[in-house]
Amino acid sequence: DAGVIQSPRHEVTEMGQEVTLRCKPISGHDYLFWYRQTMMRGLELLIYFNNNVPIDDSGMPEDRFSAKMPNASFSTLKIQPSEPRDSAVYFCASATQGAVDTQYFGPGTRLTVL
Amino acid sequence: GQNIDQPTEMTATEGAIVQINCTYQTSGFNGLFWYQQHAGEAPTFLSYNVLDGLEEKGRFSSFLSRSKGYSYLLLKELQMKDSASYLCAVLYGGATNKLIFGTGTLLAVQP
Numbered sequence: 285d286a287g288v289i290q291s292p293r294h295e296v297t298e299m300g301q302e303v304t305l306r307c308k309p310i311s312g313h314d315y316l317f318w319y320r321q322t323m324m325r326g327l328e329l330l331i332y333f334n335n336n337v338p339i340d341d342s343g344m345p346e347d348r349f350s351a352k353m354p355n356a357s358f359s360t361l362k363i364q365p366s367e368p369r370d371s372a373v374y375f376c377a378s379a380t381q382g383a384v385d386t387q388y389f390g391p392g393t394r395l396t397v398l
Numbered sequence: 399g400q401n402i403d404q405p406t407e408m409t410a411t412e413g414a415i416v417q418i419n420c421t422y423q424t425s426g427f428n429g430l431f432w433y434q435q436h437a438g439e440a441p442t443f444l445s446y447n448v449l450d451g452l453e454e455k456g457r458f459s460s461f462l463s464r465s466k467g468y469s470y471l472l473l474k475e476l477q478m479k480d481s482a483s484y485l486c487a488v489l490y491g492g493a494t495n496k497l498i499f500g501t502g503t504l505l506a507v508q509p
Binding site for chain 2: 325326327328329332339340375382383384386387388389390391392
């Protein structure tokens with residue numbers, strides 16, 4: 285079975301541009317999580333969905349960040365406008381029973397904002 | 399806040415045993431995970447503890463003391479491939495369950 289799929293794997297953009305990160309969870313997993321990882325702050329939860337509904341978005345840094353899950357097999361994380369401090373690796377993870385369950389992580393998207 | 403503390407770096411020798419400690423705030427605690435992350439890769443699940451005691455899984459074991467807010471990951475018979483970051487993650491309850499990760503311990507296994 286395919287694991288969590290993320291695209292693109294690498295993204296380099298200029299400050300002020302819009303960035304869209306994509307994620308396809310494992311089929312049958314009802315929970316989807318978006319994380320951001322930096323050296324300084326480690327792995328931080330941004331938002332998570334259950335059955336396509338956002339449950340907790342308290343980790344979303346500010347209004348520049350938005351996430352959607354239009355169906356069970358696709359989610360996007362959008363940053364508009366992007367800033368250099370958004371440079372990080374963004375991971376998507378999925379699980380069958382939420383945060384109490386093993387989370388399966390995608391390969392991540394390495395974002396660099398110049 | 400929900401501070402999770404673990405050493406930044408550790409070094410150990412191939413074939414040896416290493417213990418990676420993690421301390422956390424106990425309020426709202428619902429369980430503790432350990433994940434392994436090789437450089438440039440995604441985190442992968444190692445273990446989950448919700449009750450006090452030791453959980454053994456092959457060369458890896460994880461211990462939890464809920465009252466002390468303390469866990470450790472024990473790696474035996476170290477191999478070079480065990481060189482990675484080890485992330486302690488605490489499940490906190492509340493309005494929603496959330497997994498809060500520590501910043502990780504980078505383990506270097508030397509020949």
